[in-house]
Amino acid sequence: MAKGRKSNKPREEKSDWQERVVQIRRVTKVVKGGKKLSFRAIVVVGNEKGQVGVGVGKASDVIGAVKKGVADGKKHLVEVPLTKSNSIPHPAQGAGGGAKVMMRPAAPGTGVIAGGAVRTVLELAGVKNILAKQLGSGNPLNNARAAVSALDNLRTFADVAEERGVPIENLYAT
Template sequence: MAEQRERRRNKKNREEQPSEWQERVIQIRRVTKVVKGGKKLSFRAVVVVGNERGQVGVGVGKANDVIGAVRKGVVDGKKHLIDVPLTNGLSVPHPMRGAGGGAAVLVMPAAPGTGVIAGGAVRTVLELAGVRNSLAKQLGSSNPLNNARATVDALRRMRTFEQVAQDRDIDVRRLFSK
């Protein structure tokens, strides 16, 4: 009996702790599957999960109700987290192009105070990654899922100045000298 009370108390404490992860739903779609008895309705949710400190992921969930689809999307997004290199000005280190499906996204650094100048799913991914100053342009498809995946691809391929210097076997200060 005492064990059950302790378990309930621990469960209650876990639920009260605020999560460091933020979730934003990009898209909810009603999808149908034709089966022998007719059409089967379900919902697909595209969710972006991030901690605004350099980690972000995009997930997709499908269920018979919207809440279940969003919940599955959050779990999927946490499985596909990436680390994003950020500069001191909370921008990306260099321009990068990412692709996902038929979409391509160009992400570029911006001066402090610029803000995130991007549209749709790209803006959501950059904000939840912790980027505060950046320019981005969607190229190709306007599909929110593909644009979110293309943005994650661009952020995944970015490298810091330290990584570039290490790959070239030179000092970081030498990267900036003429």
């Protein structure tokens, strides 16, 4: 190698972020000269440690759309409180567009019982035991957004105690 030249090897960055493409759609826009073709990618980004986001990217090629979707997903991350059994602390509901998602915590060993985009969101959030049901629309984007909305509504005992300004022990009092 010549003096002062850098190697062309790409640097390997160890990232704990995972991306999954939920849907890629070919979309067209009618313009003066005819139809303009582009791609829309719905991407779910998560680290399986309680952070997840849904992003949408549009570009004239699939790779560009996926990259934009990943960047958008990282901008819209949500923090998910997980229990010791990698479940959610309480039942939750979320809505996105015409889609509604219902989630319930499950016992250890149950697994992720959910379908479509909701399953992808839950897996990348790091939830291992949960029951979820999509209600209403079957649109993958709206269902993914509804799932993120439901996860965003979750609160822990510590959060509730802090909001109310009482010690956490007082929440357990019967």
